[in-house]
Amino acid sequence: xxxxxxxxxxxxxxxxxxxxxxxxxxxxxxxxxxxxxxxxxxxxxxxxxxxxxxxxxxxxxxxxxxxxxxxxxxxxxxxxxxxxxxxxxxxxxxxxxxxxxxxxxxxxxxxxxxxxxxxxxxxxxxxxxxxxxxxxxxxxxxxxxxxxxxxxxxxxxxxxxxxxxxxxxxxxxxxxxxxxxxxxxxxxxxxxxxxxxxxxx
Amino acid sequence: xxxxxxxxxxxxxxxxxxxxxxxxxxxxxxxxxxxxxxxxxxxxxxxxxxxxxxxxxxxxxxxxxxxxxxxxxxxxxxxxxxxxxxxxxxxxxxxxxxxxxxxxxxxxxxxxxxxxxxxxxxxxxxxxxxxxxxxxxxxxxxxxxxxxxxxxxxxxxxxxxxxxxxxxxxxxxxxxxxxxxxxxxxxxxxxxxxxxxxxxx
Numbered sequence: 387x388x389x390x391x392x393x394x395x396x397x398x399x400x401x402x403x404x405x406x407x408x409x410x411x412x413x414x415x416x417x418x419x420x421x422x423x424x425x426x427x428x429x430x431x432x433x434x435x436x437x438x439x440x441x442x443x444x445x446x447x448x449x450x451x452x453x454x455x456x457x458x459x460x461x462x463x464x465x466x467x468x469x470x471x472x473x474x475x476x477x478x479x480x481x482x483x484x485x486x487x488x489x490x491x492x493x494x495x496x497x498x499x500x501x502x503x504x505x506x507x508x509x510x511x512x513x514x515x516x517x518x519x520x521x522x523x524x525x526x527x528x529x530x531x532x533x534x535x536x537x538x539x540x541x542x543x544x545x546x547x548x549x550x551x552x553x554x555x556x557x558x559x560x561x562x563x564x565x566x567x568x569x570x571x572x573x574x575x576x577x578x579x580x581x582x583x584x585x586x587x
Numbered sequence: 588x589x590x591x592x593x594x595x596x597x598x599x600x601x602x603x604x605x606x607x608x609x610x611x612x613x614x615x616x617x618x619x620x621x622x623x624x625x626x627x628x629x630x631x632x633x634x635x636x637x638x639x640x641x642x643x644x645x646x647x648x649x650x651x652x653x654x655x656x657x658x659x660x661x662x663x664x665x666x667x668x669x670x671x672x673x674x675x676x677x678x679x680x681x682x683x684x685x686x687x688x689x690x691x692x693x694x695x696x697x698x699x700x701x702x703x704x705x706x707x708x709x710x711x712x713x714x715x716x717x718x719x720x721x722x723x724x725x726x727x728x729x730x731x732x733x734x735x736x737x738x739x740x741x742x743x744x745x746x747x748x749x750x751x752x753x754x755x756x757x758x759x760x761x762x763x764x765x766x767x768x769x770x771x772x773x774x775x776x777x778x779x780x781x782x783x784x785x786x787x788x
Contacts, residue, residue, distance in 0.1 A: 477785045518715045539778040558740075574740065578744050
């Protein structure tokens with residue numbers, strides 16, 4: 387474990403292409419140690435052994451360091467849309483997509499996501515930024531469903547269902563170290579099915 | 588119509604208890620006329636014929652003027668919870684609640700909500716504040732379902748469904764002057780039923 391850290395660090399300091407990841411790691415460590423509000427861009431850059439100018443090449447501000455994971459989301463959604471089973475209704479795609487994204491993307495990032503969530507929850511501005519990013523991602527998912535040929539209303543609702551299932555599952559998973567994220571997604575999908583299965587009026 | 592406006596205005600200037608509403612109206616007019624960013628608290632107070640100090644008695648900042656409607660929400664949710672039909676599953680309550688809130692609360696505020704939405708959409712900070720308020724309201728609704736005896740997971744999902752149905756319906760209604768909000772809610776509920784009615788895996 388210690389060896390991994392050392393290898394990781396030496397790799398970090400050697401290759402300029404890893405500047406972004408070095409800045410992310412330095413920022414996360416400082417946010418956790420001294421608080422988000424009290425951490426400055428020069429401190430982050432210094433800890434990463436880089437200049438402020440390099441920082442601003444990768445990030446618009448110190449908040450943005452926490453949202454690189456969401457920058458990958460549109461690409462992931464495109465992959466899911468391309469590999470989704472053919473279906474005349476969107477719900478099987480919601481289920482398939484939530485499991486696929488959970489398995490491929492989040493499962494190995496538990497430690498990072500736990501720390502990230504704690505930092506975001508500590509600051510109102512970060513919470514607002516997180517909600518704003520999620521709203522943008524919901525729009526990306528809506529467009530994905532529209533691309534698959536579903537109507538506008540069904541696509542909007544399916545995208546909201548997808549984001550809700552994924553978001554609640556991630557929260558549940560970060561609260562309970564004993565379970566996998568995919569298990570939590572299956573659980574949430576079961577509860578959703580129970581909630582929505584009663585007859586309409 | 589003109590007479591209503593005159594009567595409303597004269598009422599406004601007569602009664603101190605209406606200070607909050609005068610400030611709201613003045614702010615909305617200024618935001619619409621000269622933009623949110625370029626409007627200051629002293630301008631709002633002056634237009635309402637009141638002091639800055641009075642403004643800050645009612646609102647923490649100029650953004651908050653746009654969110655008084657959401658301050659009424661917890662009370663509305665409590666009413667809906669108290670009057671909801673007895674049900675062993677939450678979905679009938681989601682449906683009942685969305686229609687009840689739409690009919691009682693929003694239906695006569697089309698003009699105000701259209702203007703408010705345009706102002707919020709014009710400013711990233713306002714959009715973030717709106718999302719943050721909605722997240723807090725989702726928590727209030729979740730607590731409402733928990734109070735009715737539903738489990739935590741089902742309550743969370745039901746609250747998200749409720750907020751999604753209501754939010755998408757309001758958007759649809761503000762886009763289409765020819766329909767009532769209650770009609771839009773029924774439409775959204777029908778689409779939700781179609782989306783979620785296929786068998787699970």
